[in-house]
Amino acid sequence: MSGVLIDACGWVALVDARLNLDTAMLEVAGSPEYYLLNSVQNELNILSKRRGGLLLELLFTRTTLINDIEEMKHTDDMLIELSKTNNWPVLTVDRRLKERLVSSGASYIEVTSGPTLRLVS
Numbered sequence: 001m002s003g004v005l006i007d008a009c010g011w012v013a014l015v016d017a018r019l020n021l022d023t024a025m026l027e028v029a030g031s032p033e034y035y036l037l038n039s040v041q042n043e044l045n046i047l048s049k050r051r052g053g054l055l056l057e058l059l060f061t062r063t064t065l066i067n068d069i070e071e072m073k074h075t076d077d078m079l080i081e082l083s084k085t086n087n088w089p090v091l092t093v094d095r096r097l098k099e100r101l102v103s104s105g106a107s108y109i110e111v112t113s114g115p116t117l118r119l120v121s
Contacts, residue, residue: 002032002033002086002087002088003032003033003034003035003086003088004025004029004032004033004034004035004088004089004090004091004109005035005036005037005079005082005083005088005089005090005091006034006035006036006040006059006063006090006091007040007075007079007090007091007092007094007097008040008043008044008047009092009093009094010090010091010092010093010094010109010110010111011044011054011059011091012047012054013093013110013111014091014111014117015053015054015055017111017115018115019111019115019116019117021034021058021062024116024117025109025117027116027117028109028117028118028119029089029109029117029119032088033064034059034062034063034064035063035064035065035066035082035088036059036060036063036064036065036066037065037066037067037068037075037078037079037082038065038066038067038068039068039075039078040075040079041060041065043075044056044059066082069081069082076094076096076097076100079092079097079101080097080100080101080104080106083101083104083106083107083108084104084105084106089106089107089108089109089119089121090106090107090108090109091108091109091110091117092108092109092110093110093111098110098120102120107119107120107121108120
């Protein structure tokens with residue numbers, strides 16, 4: 001696996017579960033590159049103003065920023081398109097996004113109650 005897209009709620013769930021990104025990801029995806037859409041970065045920046053402890057500096061230094069897809073307005077649509085095109089799973093806990101990813105033939109990584117990560121493809 002070459003990459004993983006990070007969704008805002010997936011990152012928050014990972015932080016809340018106190019999982020180490022590299023250690024947890026190693027078991028499900030090896031040592032992938034991490035990718036973050038501009039819109040997800042903006043969403044996380046807004047969220048961080050309401051709550052602390054999101055470790056955004058760590059996330060932003062570890063990810064490659066991807067410009068939003070111009071013809072698409074919704075972040076979930078962009079995540080699905082990038083996931084399908086590049087064969088990258090999306091780190092998310094968003095139920096609707098997970099359903100849409102599976103329906104489109106894409107995959108996702110979720111934080112389980114273990115707490116661990118699980119790849120669903």
